[in-house]
Amino acid sequence: MDSSHLQSFIDSNKNYISIFKENNFKIIKNSKLNLILVKNYYDKPLSFTNDNDYWKMYCRGAIIDTTTNKVVCLLKLKLMKLSIIMIQPNINL
Numbered sequence: 001m002d003s004s005h006l007q008s009f010i011d012s013n014k015n016y017i018s019i020f021k022e023n024n025f026k027i028i029k030n031s032k033l034n035l036i037l038v039k040n041y042y043d044k045p046l047s048f049t050n051d052n053d054y055w056k057m058y059c060r061g062a063i064i065d066t067t068t069n070k071v072v073c074l075l076k077l078k079l080m081k082l083s084i085i086m087i088q089p090n091i092n093l
Contacts, residue, residue, distance in 0.1 A: 003071045006062060009055035010069055017066075023047075025059055035072065038062045 010016045017036065020027055024044040028037040038059045040046065046056045061075030 003058060003074050005055045006058035006074070007071050010064065010071070016069075020059065023056060029066075034065060034067045036064050036066055038064065 013019055017027060020038055023046075024041055026039040026041060028039065030036070038061070040060050048054070048056065058071075058074055061073075062071060063073040064070070065072050
């Protein structure tokens with residue numbers, strides 16, 4: 001799994017925790033280990049306004065070390081729902 005999208009977002013935004021909260025992510029802090037767990041709210045879908053928003057896909061379940069500002073762990077990406085229309089040809093039996 002490639003964490004470079006999320007890591008580059010963190011590297012270029014020193015206030016990344018505030019930005020996470022502004023984008024409807026829940027932050028759970030572990031002060032003892034200097035880690036945060038980033039979670040998304042199930043009733044608030046992610047919104048993508050441009051190509052720079054793909055970091056949001058990597059936030060679900062991400063664990064970040066707040067002393068080094070490095071991504072420590074990521075979950076697998078959740079696939080977005082796609083609408084597929086299947087057309088079945090007429091079959092005469």
